[in-house]
Amino acid sequence: MRRMPWPGRALAKSVLLMAAASAVIFLCTAALPGDAADLIAGGRATPEELARLRAEQGLDRSLHVRYLDWLSGVLTGDPGVSLITGRPIGELVAERAGVTLTLTVAALAVSVPLTATLAWAAVRGPRWLRPTANALIVAGAALPQTVVAAALVAWLSAAWGLFPPVSMLPAGEPPWSRPDLLVLPVLTLALPIAAYGAALLRGAIADVVVRPYVGDAELRGLSSATIAFRYVLPMIAAPATRLLAVTLGGLVAGAAVAETLFGLAGLGELLVTAVSTRDVPVVQSVALLAAAVVVAGLLAADAVAPRRPSKAARP
Amino acid sequence: MSRRGLTVRGLTVTDRAGTLIVDRLDLRIVPGEVLALVGPSGAGKTTVLRAVLGALPSGLTHAGGRIEWHGAAVRAPRRWRRRTVGFLGQDPASALHPLLDARAAVREALPRAARTGGAEERALAEVGLDPADIGQRRPHQLSGGQAQRVALARALAGDPELLVLDEPTSALDPAALALALEQVRRRRGDGRSVTLVVSHDMSVVSELADHVVRLGPGKGNDVAPRTPVRGATTRKPGAGAEPVLEVRGVTVAQPPGGLPLLSDVDLAISPGETVAVLGPSGSGKSTLLRVFAGLHPAEHGCATVVGEPLPWVVTERSPAAVRALALVGQNPLGVLNPARTVGAALARPLRTLRGLSRRVAREEALQLLATVGLPQELAYRYPAALSGGQRQRVALARALAGGPAVLLADEITAALDARTAALVFDLIDMLRHDSGLAVLAVTHDPAVAARADRVLRVEGGRLHPDSCSHHDDRRLSLDAL
């Protein structure tokens, strides 16, 4: 059997992944107890009323019909309307994309360098620092985001008065118009992610730095930066890119806590609310958006993985 | 600023247990001179180099002494190394960045200003590598000798003031060796360059060195070499004996399915026989051994071992066939798992191939260490804490542990001084004599070839019986010192 060449294979793989992701997301949401009709009625409707409500929302159709219907909608650029608010999903997403994108980009800008620094310190920092850095990373990543947010607010806002404790973005202006309002949400997003990322990367880095060619590079006097960027980075490119992809996808959905705590209306809050109201079309669309980001990143990771043909082919 | 070269005063290095590895060593190399550091395996040569570079491996401590460069202690060793030092380590095959090709590896050592006008190509050509062919290859596509020359070219590329070479010629054939020596010799007497070289090869030492410093034996903890077992080599294999390894019409391509490297190899080795294979670097000697070991599929041909058919894929081999062949690879650092202690590495084949119990295997492992001249406490060390020659002997011991009928030995004495090498070959001779061990030894070393029953030479992609003399008089035995 001949395998397809790389770009074609990658494309096929991503299409397959996205199709599978959309189906699994759909099934997951459908498998959660209760549906939108249930939750709209809040337990107060008679079975007949509920049935009517379901029929109105198209929830009475069989699972695969609903899925195919939604899928064909997405493919033709119309993901449908929210079951709860009746508003077009495209509109809901577009309204919130700005906030989430701004948060995400800013959080990445903070967390990527922080991740690298933390992970490097844990593996290659001064010897005495390494266990401390390791423990810090794990502990930092283990704290729930709500606690991180509370600590940031108590410290940067209440105690030092540097930034507002919540972020009521001015109505009708772009999210970046008041950068001071974004500092705390961005840190709330970025700090745990940086620690989490570092926890993941340090393993890969530790694996690479013990290889003899890194030690040799040190003996030849190459600078830490050269070793990091030329010797270690290419070898961990795949896990790092994969991490970035998952982080990015996670950010879209994981922004929910920061958005809720700081009073921002973004995609994360939309996803979480839609899950809790079983607003399947909305969950689908937002989750699929996040999945697309991850899948693209994972493909990139496959592409940058160092390819080493074997010294000798083995069956 | 005074240019007084490199001075080492009273250098003392100990390991964690406090054992002296290097004891109050004094060295002085003035600009334009080459100093050679010699001594038995495990004597502390590499350790001295690393101490000079200011980067002892973890596990060793700089317990005393001063190292001065042009009369002053080195402040920022790393920057100093980057700017001033060219370094070639003892295990070049493992020391090359796996993702950089040969050109890029050399380029890295060049000062920014010198990175134009094909400087990389020139550097490669000077050590006898064809830049057009080798330039694009990554380390896994290089032979042992090629990798060593790439690393040498890299060390020389920036024309460093201080050149530190650890066994720079261990994997080189005579032609390549001559080129390499020429490169170092150029530095002599230029009034600027300081060169510190470790070698066990007397011809190298006598050609290059202005001074020779000998580190005492057993400074580390190696066993003193034994007197050779007389008469071991006198036993000639019986003419009519059935060959233990028989190979017919084998064609080997590198990479598999690519252009043939060796064609129509016919070979028969009788029990107790030693066959040496010589040939230029990159001619396919190692690849041939890998074919026999089942790590590289042959294109054509068939083989039998101890009367059993020998499929090319190791998983298809019968247990007897697997047990009959043992390979000692060319890169001793690479063939030992960094995460397993020496003892564990040795006990494993004793258990799987010889079926010993855990306890017996552990004791046998200690015995094995002794037979290759290593102290038993090494059993508890990880490979990173061994000297180059110690690693090589551990790899050999591991291969012997399974009790093979044919030993596929790829440069097994390259990292060893002459006396230790002699010890190893005495051991092998004894096994040949006692249990009919056959040896297929790939080597550059005329001393090894001299001990072989037959010598074959790879030339033009074929394996010929050797016509010329084994005794390359350019290489002298270190024993003569």
Add this chain to the structure above:
Amino acid sequence: MKRANGSLLKRAGGTADGSIPARSAEQDGSPPAKRRSPAVFVFGGLSGVVLLVALGGEVMAWHDPAAIVAPPWAGVASGLPFGADALGRDVLARVLAGGRDLTLTSLAAALTASALGVAGGLWVGWSRGRLGRAVAGAADLLLALPLLLLALLAVVALPGPVAVIAGTVLGGTPLTLRVVADATAAARHTGYVEAALSRGEPGGTVLLREVLPAHAGLVCADLGQRLVLAVQLAAALNVLGFGPAPPAPDWAAMLRENLQGLGLNPAATIAPAVALAVLAGSVAALSHSLVARDGLS
């Protein structure tokens, strides 16, 4: 024909005996104690203590952790070093007693997820067949799904602690798998793996005895990572009713309950948060100190 056999080395060793100098004979016997850096001891020991408190703290609490002993959100006072919580219960007593289930669950979750991921990764990285690619694809698929959805589903379908384990497996194993698979694929070409193969060691043995130890650092870092995920999930799922039923104390539940009173008694939130962080940190440090060895980081 004479064959090399079990007697080979006995005889060879025997011959060598005479020439082994006394010095190395002295060094026979017991292995030298493995030397580790003092930091490893300090952190290993500390982690042990923390784990001990997490698991057995209950006996140290002098108040009944469920008893109401003060007004709601009472501040730090004598007898109440960390003040009181929303109901007026002793925060210190609750912190001491509230770690066991969480620790056990997240440890189990982390170990399960890591073990599955490592086993899968070794296999996928080794066998380069269709099935391996399919498993890698499935891992990618899991990575692409929002963890929130998977965790919710796990909570719905499974009882509490099992849900945390399932969530950690679903959310964490794919990353472990891919990372370990990459490392394994690279390790295929190393000399020591080739040496093992040419000795006729079967693939599984090579993976367990050669590849896995060589990447122990990676695996142990990964275990720490899974633990973090498990703790996070346990805390997050607590809001959904996972965790011991009230009034039993639980760090994750305390965080949720006491966060609203941060302005009134900050210690009520800080104490469980620190406990949680220290727990995760110490388990990671412990696992590190276990694999730390000479010549490896």
Add this chain to the structure above:
Amino acid sequence: APGTASTGTASQPVATDIVRYAAPGSPSNAVTDPHGLLPGESDVVRMALTYDVLTVPGADGATKPRLATEWRPDTTLTRWRITIRGDATFSDGRQVKAADALFSLRRMGKKEAENFGRMAMFDLDASKAIDDTTFELTTRKPYAEVGKALEGATFVVPEGSDDFGKPVPGSGPFRPTNKGGAQAVVYERNDTWWGPKPPAKTIEVRAVPDPQARAQALLSGQVDLAGGVPATLAKQQEGNSAVRLLRRPGATLYPLVMRMDTKPFDDLRVREAVRLALDRQQLLDTVFLGYGEVGNDLITPKDPTSPPNLAQPTRDLAQARKLMADAGLAGGVELTLHTTTAYPGMDSAATLISQQLAEIGMRVKVAVEPADTYFSAVYARKPFYLSYLGGIHFLDVVRVTLTPDSPTNETAWKDRTWSADLDRALAEPDDAKRRGLLGDLQVRLREQGGYAIWALSDRLDLAKAGLSGVPEGIGFASAFIDQVSLDG
């Protein structure tokens, strides 16, 4: 975002003609249809600004006219003639007519599953418009409280409107603008509104789900009014003169539901024992930090028909234990009390209740359930749980939970004579007499029923000092913020 106050960090000059309100609710469920489910308070507020309603609840709970000026029954109390104002116009310039009002009521009737059957008492098919300003509403049974039935959510939209995906004209005091996006909705004053001219030119409504975040938004000057702030935060702000704490008594209760057709609650003595065993003061002080009042088991204590001056039950463990013993439960009983984290303090209330009930031998296991599905999986399905009531009047509670065949008859209240007496009360045209009858029914429910109402919590709002015009009253009354103003 929790934490302490930090005023002044984001102080921007506040134009006095704009009032910014952070309301409980989620921006992600901001609905546009006024007649279906209104998931958050912010949704009700937005609708109340955009559309007129027929009647509104007053601060004292009594019904007040709004778009409807008069509602007058015939002698049978089944046909009601509703008169609406003639001077109201939709934003597209059309006059608001009786047909529009009737259309809107019918639309609500069709969406009964989403609005808990608010129009269930009306026969809307039999109702008809009479002229531009009057229409006739027919009730299914004699029903004297039609004014009350039309309270709060009867948003009037133009006849024929059915697509609420696009803005639908309203006749309310404010008009939504399309500024704001997902973050907030900005309303401009409707200068042609028939009512008293709203002082604020612009009102900005933001749905903020997290109560701490709402409070912090006010404290940091990012909004002028924060609805529903947590008691812990209110307590911290008690001495702060820059903000004003608005308390609306009796807004929320978490009734303890005991299902009367399930053991052991099928025995009145057990229900009584539970009511006697509760330490109401401790619950109030702990769960609501004292912001509220103890309950005396009346389900709608703030309803105008609720009888005043009833004796306050106090904790009597001896009597409770005796009742338990009489019921044959001297050895105690195992129970599971369901609760959730959907509303603040609900889980601590359950924990505390379980500890209090332990003293009469009830071994109560507390089960904290997911908030999402609490009202579809626990509500009216489990025999023992904490329910939620937020400022609805008695007849609404009756319709939803005290009608024998209602699917949400959570306590299994099936007292036929009580129901018959209720019908009789509703057919009583005399207000005072009817009030007496209804009060009586509530007392009977209090004694016999399956509810234990242990405390009422205040609704706490934080307002910037100088903000006025915030409506008093609970429930729907609090949604009509059109008269808020910031002076200075």
